[in-house]
Amino acid sequence: MSAFFEAVGNVAFAAQILRVATPILLAALGATIASQAGCLNMGLEGIMLFAALTGVYVSSMTQNASWGAWAGLLAALAVGALLGALLAYLVLHLKTDATLAGVAINVIGSNATVFLMYVWTGSPGTSASQKSYVLPTVSIPVIRDIPVVGTVFSGQNVVTYMAFALVAALAFFLYRTPLGLRIRGVGLNPGAADSVGINVVGVKYLAYVLSGVLAAMGGAFMSMGYVSWFARDMTAGRGFIALAAQAMGRSTPVGSMLSSIFFGFTMALSNSMQSLSIPFELIEAMPYACTILALSAYAYQQTRKKKQSSGG
Amino acid sequence: MEEILRVEHLTKVYENGILANDNVSISVNRGEIHAICGENGAGKSTLMKVLFGLEQPEQGDIFVKGEPVRIQSPSAAIKLGIGMVHQHFMLVDRLTVAENVVLGNEPRRGILIDREAACRVTEELGRKYNLEVDPTALVADISVGLKQRVEIIKALLRGAEILILDEPTAVLTSQETRELFEELRHLRDAGHTILFISHKLDEVKALCNRVTIMRGGRTLGTYELEGLSKSDISRMMVGRDVVLKIEKEPASPGAVELSVRGVEYWSELGKKMIDGVSFDVRRGEILCIAGVEGNGQRELVELITGLRSGGAGSAKLRGTELLGRPIRAARKLGMAHIPSDRMVYGVASSQSVKFNILAGKVEDARYTGKLLFRDRAIDRDMEALARAYTVKCTSADQTVGMLSGGNIQKVVVAREMSQEATLLVADQPTRGIDVGAAEFIRRRIVEMRDAGVAILLITADLNEALELSDSIVILHGGKVVAYFADTRALTEEEMGYYMLGVKSQTPEEVEGAVHAS
Structure with a gap:
C-alpha cells in the first residue's frame, strides 16, 4: 500500500495526469462541439489514428527539426477536418446512421493506418524506424521556479497548453458568439433554427469539421507529443473514453475538461501502478472499468433526477 | 382600403395525391384582422404553408403589395414581410427569451453577441406592442401565453407586416386568449395585418374584420363579419359536396356495453380538455x-x-x-380498437401481414403450442383472414410497410374485427384511404353492429358521421353539447351549429346519451 501512495503522492504524478488527459480532453472537446449541434461523432478514435499517422509521416518527410513537427501537426489537423467532413457527408447527405458511420471510420482507421505505415516503413508495428520530430515542451518563466506548481504546470507539451486554452476558447465560442448561439440552437431545436432562416445542415457540417480537427489534435499529440513514432492502435480507445467524458461533462467544455482530467487520473494511476505487484492486465483495464463505473453513476443520477421531476 | 396580399387561382396537390387547395383566391387588406375559417381538412393550413414558403403550389399567383412574388422558403417569406406564429412553437426551450428572439439575426459587438442589445430590442418591441416578457428568462420556464408572445416578437423583429397565426388559441386558457386578442388588436391598430386561422366562431366574431371561408380545399368567398351571424358562417363552413350513402337497417340497440361517466382530463399545459363527459354505447348500435x-x-x-x-x-x-x-385488460374484456394513427399504433410496418394479423391472438392455443408457434394453423388462418378482408398483398408473408394505406388499414381491421370483441372503438377508420377500402371497412362495421357488437366511432368526416352512425354525441370545448338518438333526423347544418358552438342542447337533452340500464 505504501508503494501505492508513493506512486500517487508525488508531484510527477500530478504532472502526468495533465499529460495523459490531453488527448482525451481534445477528443472530448470534439465530441462536445458535435453534440452541441445535435450531432454524434462516433468516429473520434479513427480520426485520432489517421491524424497520429499523418503527423508522424509529414514531419518525417520534412527532414526539418525546427518546423517539421509543426508541419506534421497542421497536416494532421487538415486530415481531421477532411474526415469530419466525410462523416458529415455520410450522415447529413447520405443519411447513414451516425453510429454506424462513426464505427466504420474507426475500423478503417485502425486497419488503414497499419497498412499505410507498412507501405511507408515496412513494419506493421511501429514507425520508429523513420526519424520524426516531437512538438516542443514549454517552460514557463516564473512559474517554473515555484516549487511543486512549477513541476506540474511548467514544462508540459505545447499541445497540452493548447488543449486547456481551447476549453476556454470553445466555451467562449459556444456561449458568446452568434455562430455559437446558432450551433446551440440547431442542436436543441433544429426546427426552430430552420424557421428563422438558419442553415441547419451547414451548421452541422461545421460542427463535424471542427470536431474532426479537435480529435485530430489529440491524435497528433499521441504520436508527436512525447514519442516521435506511430504505433498500431496507439490511441487505445481514447476516442471512446472521450465520448464518455463528453457525456459525463454534459456536453459543456468545462464539464468535458473535468471528466477528462478524471479519466487522465485513472490512466496515470494505471501507469504508476505497473511497478506494483498487481497483474498487468488488471491495471491496464482500470481506466476502462472506471469509465463504465463513472457512466453508470452518472446515468443513475440522471434517471433519478428525471423520476423526481416527473413525479413532482 | 389598400390591398396587401392577394392569392389567385392557387392549387396545391400533395405527393400522395390529396388536392389540398383547389383554385383558391383570397384578398387581404392592410391593417385588418382577416379570419380564415374552415373545417378540418378544408385547406386552411396548406394555404398558410404556401404563403410562408413551406409548401410550393402547383399553380396560381401570389401578390404582396401588388407585386407578383414566388415564396420558395420561410426566409423568402420573412423578406417579404410575412411572419408566422406556428401552432407548435418554434422556440428553443433551453435558451433565454432574448436569445430566441435574436437567433439568426444576432446583434453583434465585435465578434461577440451583443447580449444587452438583444435584451433591449426584446424589451423595446415588447413595450411598443404591449407584448412584455422578461428577456432573461429561460423559455422553458415561461407560460404558454408568454411563449406565444415571444413568437410574435420574433416575427416583428424580422419586419413582419403580415402575421399568420395558425389556430393560436388552441393551446391557450381563456384568460390568455383574452390577452392575445388585446395584443392582436393593438398590432392591427399599429398597421399590421393579421391572418387568423380558426374554427372557433366566437373568437372570429369577437376579433376579426373579415372572414374567408374554405371548404373542401376551395375558397367560398370573403365576407364582412359585421352583419354575418355565427350560423351563417357555420352553414357555409359545414357542408357535404358529395353525399355518401350507406345501406343499413335501423339499429336495434341492446344492453349497455360501454358506459362513460363524468370523464375529465387536463392537458400537460393545464388546459381542461375534457369536461365531464358522460355517454353509453349499447350493443348493436354505432x-x-x-x-x-x-x-x-x-x-x-x-x-x-x-x-x-x-x-x-x-x-x-x-x-x-x-x-x-x-390495455391488455381491456382487450381481454372484449375491446377491439382501430387506432387513428395506423402507422404508429396500428401495425408493425416492418413485419409481415401474417404476424400483424396474428398480434393479439398469440396466446390462443390454436396458434401457440406449449413452446412454439403452430405454423400451419397460423399460415392457414391468417392467409384466410387477409383474403376475407381483401388485403391486396402478394402473400401473407409480405411486409406491411410495402402495402398502400388502404391495405394497411385493412390489415388493422382484419386483426381487430377477428378479435371476437364486444366493443369496437373505431377511431378515424377510413381516414386517408381510397374509396374502395373505405367502403369495405364501413360495410364491415355495419355487419359487426348487426352481429350485436357495440361500436364507438370517432370521425372527422362529416359524411361518415352522418351516414354510418346510428346516434351521435357532439363535443365542443371538451363538453357534450348535443346528443341525437337517431342520426337520420340530423342535417349537416344542424350538426355544424353544435360542432362550432353556435348552439348547444339543454342538460336534459344531453342526458339522453346516458341510458338507464
Whole structure:
C-alpha cells in the first residue's frame, strides 16, 4: 500500500495526469462541439489514428527539426477536418446512421493506418524506424521556479497548453458568439433554427469539421507529443473514453475538461501502478472499468433526477 | 382600403395525391384582422404553408403589395414581410427569451453577441406592442401565453407586416386568449395585418374584420363579419359536396356495453380538455363522437382505449373499470380498437401481414403450442383472414410497410374485427384511404353492429358521421353539447351549429346519451 501512495503522492504524478488527459480532453472537446449541434461523432478514435499517422509521416518527410513537427501537426489537423467532413457527408447527405458511420471510420482507421505505415516503413508495428520530430515542451518563466506548481504546470507539451486554452476558447465560442448561439440552437431545436432562416445542415457540417480537427489534435499529440513514432492502435480507445467524458461533462467544455482530467487520473494511476505487484492486465483495464463505473453513476443520477421531476 | 396580399387561382396537390387547395383566391387588406375559417381538412393550413414558403403550389399567383412574388422558403417569406406564429412553437426551450428572439439575426459587438442589445430590442418591441416578457428568462420556464408572445416578437423583429397565426388559441386558457386578442388588436391598430386561422366562431366574431371561408380545399368567398351571424358562417363552413350513402337497417340497440361517466382530463399545459363527459354505447348500435378537432375527442378515445393515462371519472366495459388499467385488460374484456394513427399504433410496418394479423391472438392455443408457434394453423388462418378482408398483398408473408394505406388499414381491421370483441372503438377508420377500402371497412362495421357488437366511432368526416352512425354525441370545448338518438333526423347544418358552438342542447337533452340500464 505504501508503494501505492508513493506512486500517487508525488508531484510527477500530478504532472502526468495533465499529460495523459490531453488527448482525451481534445477528443472530448470534439465530441462536445458535435453534440452541441445535435450531432454524434462516433468516429473520434479513427480520426485520432489517421491524424497520429499523418503527423508522424509529414514531419518525417520534412527532414526539418525546427518546423517539421509543426508541419506534421497542421497536416494532421487538415486530415481531421477532411474526415469530419466525410462523416458529415455520410450522415447529413447520405443519411447513414451516425453510429454506424462513426464505427466504420474507426475500423478503417485502425486497419488503414497499419497498412499505410507498412507501405511507408515496412513494419506493421511501429514507425520508429523513420526519424520524426516531437512538438516542443514549454517552460514557463516564473512559474517554473515555484516549487511543486512549477513541476506540474511548467514544462508540459505545447499541445497540452493548447488543449486547456481551447476549453476556454470553445466555451467562449459556444456561449458568446452568434455562430455559437446558432450551433446551440440547431442542436436543441433544429426546427426552430430552420424557421428563422438558419442553415441547419451547414451548421452541422461545421460542427463535424471542427470536431474532426479537435480529435485530430489529440491524435497528433499521441504520436508527436512525447514519442516521435506511430504505433498500431496507439490511441487505445481514447476516442471512446472521450465520448464518455463528453457525456459525463454534459456536453459543456468545462464539464468535458473535468471528466477528462478524471479519466487522465485513472490512466496515470494505471501507469504508476505497473511497478506494483498487481497483474498487468488488471491495471491496464482500470481506466476502462472506471469509465463504465463513472457512466453508470452518472446515468443513475440522471434517471433519478428525471423520476423526481416527473413525479413532482 | 389598400390591398396587401392577394392569392389567385392557387392549387396545391400533395405527393400522395390529396388536392389540398383547389383554385383558391383570397384578398387581404392592410391593417385588418382577416379570419380564415374552415373545417378540418378544408385547406386552411396548406394555404398558410404556401404563403410562408413551406409548401410550393402547383399553380396560381401570389401578390404582396401588388407585386407578383414566388415564396420558395420561410426566409423568402420573412423578406417579404410575412411572419408566422406556428401552432407548435418554434422556440428553443433551453435558451433565454432574448436569445430566441435574436437567433439568426444576432446583434453583434465585435465578434461577440451583443447580449444587452438583444435584451433591449426584446424589451423595446415588447413595450411598443404591449407584448412584455422578461428577456432573461429561460423559455422553458415561461407560460404558454408568454411563449406565444415571444413568437410574435420574433416575427416583428424580422419586419413582419403580415402575421399568420395558425389556430393560436388552441393551446391557450381563456384568460390568455383574452390577452392575445388585446395584443392582436393593438398590432392591427399599429398597421399590421393579421391572418387568423380558426374554427372557433366566437373568437372570429369577437376579433376579426373579415372572414374567408374554405371548404373542401376551395375558397367560398370573403365576407364582412359585421352583419354575418355565427350560423351563417357555420352553414357555409359545414357542408357535404358529395353525399355518401350507406345501406343499413335501423339499429336495434341492446344492453349497455360501454358506459362513460363524468370523464375529465387536463392537458400537460393545464388546459381542461375534457369536461365531464358522460355517454353509453349499447350493443348493436354505432355511436359517433363528433366534433371539430381539438375539442377533446382525441383525448377521450385515448383515455378509453388506454393509450393515455391520467384524468378523472370512469369508463366501464360491462361494469369493469377501464381507466387507469392496462390495455391488455381491456382487450381481454372484449375491446377491439382501430387506432387513428395506423402507422404508429396500428401495425408493425416492418413485419409481415401474417404476424400483424396474428398480434393479439398469440396466446390462443390454436396458434401457440406449449413452446412454439403452430405454423400451419397460423399460415392457414391468417392467409384466410387477409383474403376475407381483401388485403391486396402478394402473400401473407409480405411486409406491411410495402402495402398502400388502404391495405394497411385493412390489415388493422382484419386483426381487430377477428378479435371476437364486444366493443369496437373505431377511431378515424377510413381516414386517408381510397374509396374502395373505405367502403369495405364501413360495410364491415355495419355487419359487426348487426352481429350485436357495440361500436364507438370517432370521425372527422362529416359524411361518415352522418351516414354510418346510428346516434351521435357532439363535443365542443371538451363538453357534450348535443346528443341525437337517431342520426337520420340530423342535417349537416344542424350538426355544424353544435360542432362550432353556435348552439348547444339543454342538460336534459344531453342526458339522453346516458341510458338507464
